Each structure stands twice: as structure tokens, then as C-alpha cells.
């Protein structure tokens with residue numbers, strides 16, 4: 001086997017280990033992650049839930065008392081810990097890709113799927129939701145600004161699914177087709 005072929009087969013093996021969902025808030029990472037875990041019999045890991053459990057307080061409380069930088073440290077540490085295992089669906093929070101090094105770590109440990117949605121779809125999904133501190137205030141403005149800031153940050157994924165016009169179950173089926181090859 002040439003070095004290139006060895007590398008390719010290692011990359012393929014790594015992709016089969018876990019499925020990692022990234023993307024903007026309310027693109028459906030948590031919802032679809034739960035469906036994928038159920039379908040594949042994999043362990044569901046939602047990084048936000050891991051953090052809420054270990055800290056014993058909500059994401060909004062952590063942001064309010066400790067700030068975003070502290071939250072990002074917890075998130076990156078949880079990501080690293082969770083990627084030590086296999087057979088997991090890892091639903092990340094939308095900002096997990098912002099910390100340098102996290103994208104490369106994800107690519108090396110599973111199939112990375114980016115979920116996207118239009119600004120309108122995201123706004124409809126978060127309306128009345130108080131649990132996303134970064135969207136406090138004018139949610140539409142915040143969504144537009146954050147989407148612009150992060151557009152490039154989600155491009156590293158192995159594949160992307162636009163969820164705007166799909167049900168969560170349909171998104172899950174798309175990902176499964178891709179994963180099973």
C-alpha cells in the first residue's frame with residue numbers, strides 16, 4: 001500500500017467512528033442527533049447537555065456569570081473527552097467550531113456534517129426561546145450577524161445539509177445515507 005492509500009483508508013476508518021454535527025443555532029443539531037442515535041443505536045452526546053450536567057446550571061446562567069470565553073473552554077474540553085470514544089453521535093453547540101483546533105480534531109474523529117438553514121427558518125425555530133443567550137435582544141439582527149461572522153467557520157465539514165425545507169426526520173435520513181455510503 002502506498003502512503004497515500006494508507007492515509008485514505010485511515011481517513012475512511014476515522015469517518016466511521018462517530019458522527020459529529022456542527023452548524024448555526026437552531027439548524028437542528030440536537031434534534032437530528034437524537035434521531036441518528038436512535039436509528040444507529042449509537043450513544044447520543046449533546047455537548048450543551050454535558051456542560052449543563054457537569055456545571056449544574058443552564059447555558060444562559062454560565063454565560064451570564066462566567067462569560068462566553070469560559071463556556072468555550074468547557075465546550076472544548078467536553079468535545080475532546082467525548083471524541084475519545086466511538087459509536088457516538090455528537091451534537092455540538094453552534095460556536096464549538098470557533099475555537100482554534102476543534103475543527104481538525106472533529107475531522108480526525110468522525111464524519112462531520114454541517115447543518116444549515118435560512119435566516120427565516122432559524123428565526124421561526126427560535127422564536128420565544130430564552131435558552132440561547134447569544135440571540136438575546138433583536139433575535140433577527142443577532143442571527144444575521146452571527147451567520148455572517150461564522151459562514152466560513154462551518155465550511156470545513158465533510159458534507160453540508162440545508163435543513164430549511166426538510167423535516168428533522170428527513171435530515172436524519174440524508175445523513176444516514178451519507179454515513180452508510
Ligand SMILES: Nc1ncnc2c1ncn2[C@@H]1O[C@H](COP(=O)(O)OP(=O)(O)O)[C@@H](O)[C@H]1O
Nearest residue numbers: 025026027028029030031032125163166167168
Ligand atoms: N428540520 C427541522 N424543521 C423544523 N423544525 C426543526 C427542524 N430541526 C429542528 N427543529 C426545531 O428547531 C428548534 C431548534 O432545534 P435544535 O435541535 O435545538 O437545534 P440546534 O441544536 O442546532 O440549536 C427545536 O424546536 C426543533 O424542534
Ligand SMILES: O=C(O)C1=C[C@@H](OP(=O)(O)O)[C@@H](O)[C@H](O)C1
Nearest residue numbers: 024025026048093094095132133
Ligand atoms: O452558537 C453558539 O455560540 C451557541 C449555540 C448553542 O447551542 P445550539 O447550537 O445547539 O443552539 C449553545 O451552545 C450556546 O448558546 C452558544
Ligand SMILES: [Mg+2]
Nearest residue numbers: 029030048093
Ligand atoms: Mg443544540
